[in-house]
Amino acid sequence: MENPLDPGASISARLVEAGRRLERRGWSLGTSGNFSAVVSEDPLRLAITASGVDKASLSEKDIVEVDENARLVRGDGRPSAEAHLHVAVVKARGAGAVLHTHSVWTTVLTDATEAGEISIRGYEMLKGLAGVQTHEHEESVPILENAQDMPKLAGNLEGILAKRPGAHAFLLRRHGLYTWGRDLPEAVRHAEILEFLFEVVGRSRSLGRD
Amino acid sequence: MENPLDPGASISARLVEAGRRLERRGWSLGTSGNFSAVVSEDPLRLAITASGVDKASLSEKDIVEVDENARLVRGDGRPSAEAHLHVAVVKARGAGAVLHTHSVWTTVLTDATEAGEISIRGYEMLKGLAGVQTHEHEESVPILENAQDMPKLAGNLEGILAKRPGAHAFLLRRHGLYTWGRDLPEAVRHAEILEFLFEVVGRSRSLGRD
Amino acid sequence: MENPLDPGASISARLVEAGRRLERRGWSLGTSGNFSAVVSEDPLRLAITASGVDKASLSEKDIVEVDENARLVRGDGRPSAEAHLHVAVVKARGAGAVLHTHSVWTTVLTDATEAGEISIRGYEMLKGLAGVQTHEHEESVPILENAQDMPKLAGNLEGILAKRPGAHAFLLRRHGLYTWGRDLPEAVRHAEILEFLFEVVGRSRSLGRD
């Protein structure tokens, strides 16, 4: 993403740039990860990366459009089954973009953590999350158990998001991170901040910090 | 590999792109690694990187062609001695492409593991392996003892592949990973997935997980 | 920064190149980090990255100018609140450029260190710091407690810099590194040297070295 803030580019072009940036950071290998942005709110339409697409060679033809039930309404290709989670986040949070990264550190940490959440506090980087004013903020990121029944998982997610109105993200166990923002640049910023912080947590544990 | 799925490029051009991508990921330093794709099935012909080629500057002139006995039939340069292993995989699995990466983590883990295999289970990333439908899948990757007698090693490999029809890959101890796919994009996807997962296993062990 | 030494480029262009280089190294994710260079000494004018700017897509329009009180005097955008720290460093050290990076390792180490400083000695890389003639040099990098009241933090910093005239840098706890130089290339060199050395310290601790 040379310039994710460029207001002149199409939503598809901006999704491609965002996806390629996250892939370059190593967070979307082997066709993992999926990325979406809201095209219209009423009726709800999301541009989203198609299932099984290689993110290193992502192009606009790999972006499809889904409706409020995560059904394909435009483009060639199958929307990812995880489109249900993207739609659930957009509905619950009014997000303009949703990004799912799949990094080594979030995979390692959700495997190594027994609890249903990972809390991060005291780091300056937290101030980059929307609405956070101080490094003393504690961000508690819920961990959902991974599952293949996406509509059911989306239902669980709706419950979690309703109970945690302040959460900026959630994790799927041994799977990865979902975060979002009011627009794509904010969502990219949140992804970079949270992936950075989970790497900090992981490396701190390797130094014997809990 | 800007677009490993591009059906218009020649097999050599696509092998070059695949090799350069894997090199950029740090999995093919110091002329290590070798990469092949099937040119014809009958008679069997494999395009394969020549021995001793620098992968960061890989070009089509570095691709040679071998027959079903791993003998050079086209191009300048010596086929890698490991061409015997590529041929054995193609025959056993009907693969369209075979990739051998040589990463730090597979080297570390095959040294640190006494057993004859490394099992990986419970990770979403496993679903990217062909035919795998759920993260609950257990992938058992056999470790072969390294050797310099390639025809003999190829014989051992044939035995292992026959006994493990579901395996998507194998490791050579203190040496690296071999994986394959029905075509080059699938083989690249498998390489990225498995290298990702071995990094997860390695970093998890550094956190004290077994 | 293809050539940070290029005397023909404008200060803004050189700041952009420096910022993009540090971002590529992974030390300025999620709009973190800020970078400045002196435009004039009397009256004091600093070119500095605006607040909240994505460093991967940094361009000259993202550079603003501030005065000796860190107030905006030119450009669109808000100067970072941390401009107060940049000004304090310029006044205390006569620096020509100040760079604030925000890396995983400085975040991890300032969290894991109880003391008010991290001392580094015996490494050849230290010789790249201005005025250091031997690897036997000991560089003691003070750690300031992080805070959101920037004028107050700038005051604390002035005290620390006055007490430690030989220091080439300081750390903010769970936040990152500040370093500087007589010009931008020297500041970039110092940032690379210190980030390298903190990674060395961090990885040494993960091997059980204190």
Place this chain on the structure above:
Amino acid sequence: MENPLDPGASISARLVEAGRRLERRGWSLGTSGNFSAVVSEDPLRLAITASGVDKASLSEKDIVEVDENARLVRGDGRPSAEAHLHVAVVKARGAGAVLHTHSVWTTVLTDATEAGEISIRGYEMLKGLAGVQTHEHEESVPILENAQDMPKLAGNLEGILAKRPGAHAFLLRRHGLYTWGRDLPEAVRHAEILEFLFEVVGRSRSLGRD
């Protein structure tokens, strides 16, 4: 180094490509590292990177030429004080190129190792070292104590190289790696192989392997 084997490029151009590649790999930050290649054998002339040059922006104007006593004979800029070590290696080994990298892992390992050498054996990657035929090879890399008196250090080095005719490299403690080859591509290959293997050794130790 897009193609270090390209016989058509000048020695300076090839040194620039080699240096930029090693910098991209993270082994030459903050102006550290220096790289040389033999221009003529009689009289002995080495092209070598000038002292204090930023390797990310390395260009042909940064390459100078020295004689058999490491004195400047051509170009603008001061040859690195370490040119004495390059000359000593060329004389002792008949090398065509000498590369000095300065990586995190060689710095960490030479600090963490009490002994005067690090031995590496059993890895396939060793076969990429000139003359090595099997992974069962043991490469013993001597560690010299770092010093600022370069002619004296060069004298110590001559003694070590005479005693260890099979060594492909040496380390300076808390400083970095020197390796060489009959030509620049071989030297680059050796640098990549040895940096890879030291990373393997370092990460293995972080898993509790000695």
